[in-house]
Amino acid sequence: MRTSVATHFVQTVPDKLQDGVLYVSMEYATVVHKCLCGCGKEVATPLSPTDWCLTFDGETVSLDPSIGNWSFPCRSHYWIRNNRVVWSGDMPQKLIDAGRARDRQAKAAYYGVRSNEEIGAPHKFELAAGNKKTRLSAGSECKPTLRERLADWIFRMRKLP
Numbered sequence: 001m002r003t004s005v006a007t008h009f010v011q012t013v014p015d016k017l018q019d020g021v022l023y024v025s026m027e028y029a030t031v032v033h034k035c036l037c038g039c040g041k042e043v044a045t046p047l048s049p050t051d052w053c054l055t056f057d058g059e060t061v062s063l064d065p066s067i068g069n070w071s072f073p074c075r076s077h078y079w080i081r082n083n084r085v086v087w088s089g090d091m092p093q094k095l096i097d098a099g100r101a102r103d104r105q106a107k108a109a110y111y112g113v114r115s116n117e118e119i120g121a122p123h124k125f126e127l128a129a130g131n132k133k134t135r136l137s138a139g140s141e142c143k144p145t146l147r148e149r150l151a152d153w154i155f156r157m158r159k160l161p
Ligand SMILES: [Zn+2]
Pocket: 035, 036, 037, 038, 039, 040, 041, 069, 072, 074, 075, 076
């Protein structure tokens, strides 16, 4: 379990991620890192008014809200505050579900649409978002959330020439 991270500002996320590094892509409005518990799973946190918010003070980075990797076996949960990792306890499934429902409502309100498929999917996302079969986060029985679909999209984009 890490207690601090380094930040790399990149245009596109590299294929091989280093442990303990936050890759921040302003171009794709997303931050990608390997789960800080050490399990090696890749975590993508899209930046948007209804997803995560990145704060850069010139030296260090903070991400809001916390990062809860509920779909990973490790179920790790932490905050990133000024490049430090603040570990949080596990969260009961009920709270996670409530949080996901709140996310969906916030997106529906923000984007003014109801369909999950449409929410937050600007034109360039549509191709990827429509093809659920290539989801990388296998093993999750839940309907893919927007942020999982975005993560899949980002990972697949990285594999394109
Ligand atoms: Zn982990």
